[in-house]
Amino acid sequence: MLPNHVLIIGPPNSGKLRMADLISKSDPASTRSGVNDDSHSGIIQMTSFSTKYYTVDLKLMIDEYPSNRNYSAYEEYIKELRDWKDEFLAEEAEELREVLDGIIFTINMNWDQSDFLPLLLNEIDDIRARVEQNGDWDGFWAVVGTVPSGESAELFKMDGIEDEVITHGFEFINMEQSGINEHRERMGRDRLLELFETHDWTNMELIRQDQNQYHDNKLNKLKEMHTGLLDENNVDLEQMFSKINLAKEKASKLPQAEREQYAKELVDEFMEFI
Structure with missing residues (x-):
């Protein structure tokens, strides 16, 4: 069975590998390419994902900006994201875009989002418009917020982050949450798994x-x-x-x-x- 491709893209310390581990947790045969401490760009995690209705093979492609983890100014992060966007939207990457079933952008929720988040969402808006401009792309989009391991979550920031992401028409998933809310909706890590469970994958094997x-x-x-x-x-x-x-x-x-x-x-x- 051919794998389904999902792109996970974000800055350092925004939970990309932890997210891949969560998606892969039910597959003991999951494999990950080598991790370079200098950059998490180009990491590939091969895994399978099953529900009671189907099984799919997944190729989780992890990319990171900036290429140099020593940057500290948010303006540099956005500049590097724009450089990444130019490469991703180039004609040479058309085949990659066509095989993607989903694109997930990750953020570190403990950063000062007042400067970074509006600029990030403007870039994601542009990427989505360009990917969907022909009307034949049927993948999913999500923005996932995490807190680095060992840090406490600054809860007062989270509602504002979610409101701003939703205003741009993207789903926001707070990975510091889990379970079901008062509206019987899955939250956080459980919602991320549900997103994968309910997607209409390009390649799947139905369970008879x-x-x-x-x-x-x-x-x-x-x-x-x-x-x-x-x-x-x-x-x-x-x-x-x-x-x-x-x-x-x-x-x-x-x-x-x-x-x-x-x-x-x-x-x-x-x-x-x-």
Whole structure:
């Protein structure tokens, strides 16, 4: 089976390798190319990823800017990102862009984001517009925030970071979180895994269920739906309808391509809900 390609790009100390390890944790055969202390550009992690419906092979391609880890000024980081962007959008890289199923940008949430984040998001906006300009790219986009190992998270910054990322139409995933929020949405590390679980991969191997098992599961699901809808004391229905309204509001702020993917994910989740 051909691998599916995902690009993970970010500055030093923004969690790129930890993210790759999280995605690969269920695959003991996962392999990673050598890690250079001077730069994490060019690292490749080969792994597999499975759900109860399918199995995929993944090629996680990790890139980093700047090439010199000694930079400290945010202006230098953005300049290096622009240089990277020029190479990524060049004609020579067209074949690479075409095979990507997803692009993830990482940030260190403990940095002073007031200067860095607006400039970063402007560059990501430009990259997305150029990648999607022909209308035939169906990959996912995400901005993932992390805190370096050993550092405490500056919680007061996180809401502002998320609001600014969402304003640009990108999903924000806070890797310092996990679990499910009050709207029954997965958060943080669990949401990152869900993003991979629900994506419509270019190359996948479907897991065939026994026909009798499939039929029994379908009947059980219909029975659960019937019982849940007739139960007058089932307050979860109110939560579901509330979540639908919140989801519609969120979807209205997303670009069309991401809106369709978001809708697919919600349908799957509502089916599990009822």
